[in-house]
Amino acid sequence: MHYHVIDYLQQAARSCPGQVALSDAAAQLTYLEVMNTVSRAGRAIAAGLGQTNRPVVVCINHSVRDVLAFFSIAFSGNFYVPIDPGLPAGRIQDMVDTVRPAAVLTADPDQIPFPAGSIPVWTLEQLTAGAPDGPEPWQSAKDTDLLYVMFTSGSTGTPKGVAICHRSVIDMVEQFQSVFQFPEHSIFGNQAPFDFDVSVKDIYLSLKVGGRLEILEKKLFSFPKLLIQRLNERRVDTIIWAVPALKIISSLRAFQRDKPRYLRDVMFSGEVMPPKTLAYWREALPDARFVNLYGPTEITCNCTYCILGDQQDPDAPIPIGKAFPNCSVFLLDGGEEVREEGRLGEICVTGSCLARGYYRRPDLTEKAFAQNPLCDVLPEPMYRTGDLGCYQNGQLIFMGRADTQIKHMGHRIELGEVELCANGADGVETAACVYDQDRARILLFFLGTCQPEQLLAVLQEKLPRYMLPNRICPVTAFPQTRTGKIDRRKLLEFAKERTTNG
Amino acid sequence: MDKLYQILHDCCPDIDFEHETKLVDDGILESLDIVMIVSELSEQYDIEIDVDDLVPENFNSAQAIYALIQRLQEEQ
Numbered sequence: 001m002h003y004h005v006i007d008y009l010q011q012a013a014r015s016c017p018g019q020v021a022l023s024d025a026a027a028q029l030t031y032l033e034v035m036n037t038v039s040r041a042g043r044a045i046a047a048g049l050g051q052t053n054r055p056v057v058v059c060i061n062h063s064v065r066d067v068l069a070f071f072s073i074a075f076s077g078n079f080y081v082p083i084d085p086g087l088p089a090g091r092i093q094d095m096v097d098t099v100r101p102a103a104v105l106t107a108d109p110d111q112i113p114f115p116a117g118s119i120p121v122w123t124l125e126q127l128t129a130g131a132p133d134g135p136e137p138w139q140s141a142k143d144t145d146l147l148y149v150m151f152t153s154g155s156t157g158t159p160k161g162v163a164i165c166h167r168s169v170i171d172m173v174e175q176f177q178s179v180f181q182f183p184e185h186s187i188f189g190n191q192a193p194f195d196f197d198v199s200v201k202d203i204y205l206s207l208k209v210g211g212r213l214e215i216l217e218k219k220l221f222s223f224p225k226l227l228i229q230r231l232n233e234r235r236v237d238t239i240i241w242a243v244p245a246l247k248i249i250s251s252l253r254a255f256q257r258d259k260p261r262y263l264r265d266v267m268f269s270g271e272v273m274p275p276k277t278l279a280y281w282r283e284a285l286p287d288a289r290f291v292n293l294y295g296p297t298e299i300t301c302n303c304t305y306c307i308l309g310d311q312q313d314p315d316a317p318i319p320i321g322k323a324f325p326n327c328s329v330f331l332l333d334g335g336e337e338v339r340e341e342g343r344l345g346e347i348c349v350t351g352s353c354l355a356r357g358y359y360r361r362p363d364l365t366e367k368a369f370a371q372n373p374l375c376d377v378l379p380e381p382m383y384r385t386g387d388l389g390c391y392q393n394g395q396l397i398f399m400g401r402a403d404t405q406i407k408h409m410g411h412r413i414e415l416g417e418v419e420l421c422a423n424g425a426d427g428v429e430t431a432a433c434v435y436d437q438d439r440a441r442i443l444l445f446f447l448g449t450c451q452p453e454q455l456l457a458v459l460q461e462k463l464p465r466y467m468l469p470n471r472i473c474p475v476t477a478f479p480q481t482r483t484g485k486i487d488r489r490k491l492l493e494f495a496k497e498r499t500t501n502g
Numbered sequence: 503m504d505k506l507y508q509i510l511h512d513c514c515p516d517i518d519f520e521h522e523t524k525l526v527d528d529g530i531l532e533s534l535d536i537v538m539i540v541s542e543l544s545e546q547y548d549i550e551i552d553v554d555d556l557v558p559e560n561f562n563s564a565q566a567i568y569a570l571i572q573r574l575q576e577e578q
Contacts, residue, residue: 218529218532218533219526219529219533219558221533222526222531222532222533222536222556222558222561223556223557223558224553224556225553225554225556225557244534245533247537248533248534248536248537251537251540251541252536252537252540252551252553252556253553254553254556256552256553257553257554409534410534440538456515456516460516465516465532466534468515468516469515470512470513470514470515471512471515472515
């Protein structure tokens, strides 16, 4: 029985100390080296903070150091909050204001992306300089203690911090392993950034099987020739990527010359997989196992899976499949469960996979993690995904959103957050955002005297690049629905007509 | 060249294509930008950008991209 993710690390360090655990373009570390670093740094953090269950920000740069920082913080009995220093300052400030970190871990103390004030700022070098003694708080932690907080777009205008505890991650790891049986010492090619929960699977599944986490830098995904070379050089056999990363390969027709020769498992999640993309990959890798995974950050990575058989109908949607063990996934319409085929319902989840909530946001937590209406005898929290689904041949199919949340460039975006940000700009009276799915473009329309360039500049201060509208158009009036709301469907039609007409 | 700037600006309105010369090396262009740009260029100029042409040198500046387009058009 595991209560803490450091259990996995300790076990691997005992059973395969010489095995490479972490590697990137520049460095590689064995399990023994990782354990030594983590137990030194972890004790130093524990001694420095003198407390447990406090948030520690990690300024990430997609390297082995990030993962060492995560493990060290977990070892110290605290939890990590990965922050990408490349995000706009306003957004980082929102995150910092929400978590109020107790300390910051960074590779470069001169480049902290927010005013640290009196918060201690540490590098791994400083933390590992001392002797490996002092407390080992993780030993006395409980499995409902937090492991990390990760942020996701919020329609209220500020990002929400999803708080995940050890039990949920251990549950995810154990269920993935029971279903997929990854061989010992598998080599996981990590694509997802560390502030994105897709990466949680790479990190902890790799620990579980004494495997190797090969961190693939972002640039490789722009130039697939280099990416394939690297996958082959490092003999990567397992990839669990966001769908857009697989789309990059197929839309650039990257397998023209060379293919990844060692891939055994290709798993994907994050958005709907286009059948064409899947067909391209399967043709190149006929012997690999392909798995569609589904689930929002709030339920710790994924709650359903579908192992794709050979007879996939190219015109049919790819199912999200069925629930992982130890987790219930069902459809609700009103307060009632939908069981019949073809009828739409909201996808709802219960189980150990549920986040503990949105950090310091009891209002949002209460709304999203409400009482399961199917259970009237005891409290049971249930996560409402906001995703719609239906059953087809017993398999769950994803059917879109109940609101204006979109998936764009692999990110989950609330269009309402973009609108709120635009509405806050000087010279903007009303703004409305629509998403052109076919061309993957975010379009922002606004009433007011502001210049589009000015408005873009305002948005850039607050929103990450992937949330910026691809086009900002002033309008003199908005089309309206019968109830007097902005007619977003008409707006989108209008925008599409304009693009096709030149 | 104006047409190219228009296309690039359309894909990534927040990037200063007129002046940047290290679009890839400085991490300004991300992978999904490249995909979007490559697909727009293939369509608008009726060219095929081969996997061997997808190298950082060809995408560091608007000039480099322009040179790539011209070469591919001549080769056709």
